[in-house]
Amino acid sequence: MLRYIGLLILPFLISFSSLAATQQNFLPKRVQANYYVTKNGQPFAKVRELYVISGHTYQVESITKGIGIYALFGERQLTSHGDVTSLGLKQKRFELHQGRDAKKHSSLILIGLIRLYT
DSSP states (O other): OHHHHHHHHHHHHHHHHHHHHHSTTTSOSEEEEEEEEEETTEEEEEEEEEEEEETTEEEEEEEEEEOGGGGGGOOEEEEEEEEEETTEEEEEEEEEEETTOGGGOEEEEEETTEEEEO
């Protein structure tokens, strides 16, 4: 369930940013949301979402920390950054970090039409 939380929020922020691309001067340069994820009324994760526009670049960061037994999954961090264009976001890099295990970390680097996975 935790892996889907960030993946659901990121598309919202990305679609929000396509609007930001066309009306960049009228929208906030920084949006932050902090919330708890619950199951049957009991919180099991704390999430911090951050979206920042600086000039013609953007950064999206989502950090999820489990509560109670879910803390054993470790912290999950999703980051994306790239350019803000008239058509929306042009992502340059996406990273996923899960806990302290380096095997669970992945990056997607976008360079033009070439995609490098690390």
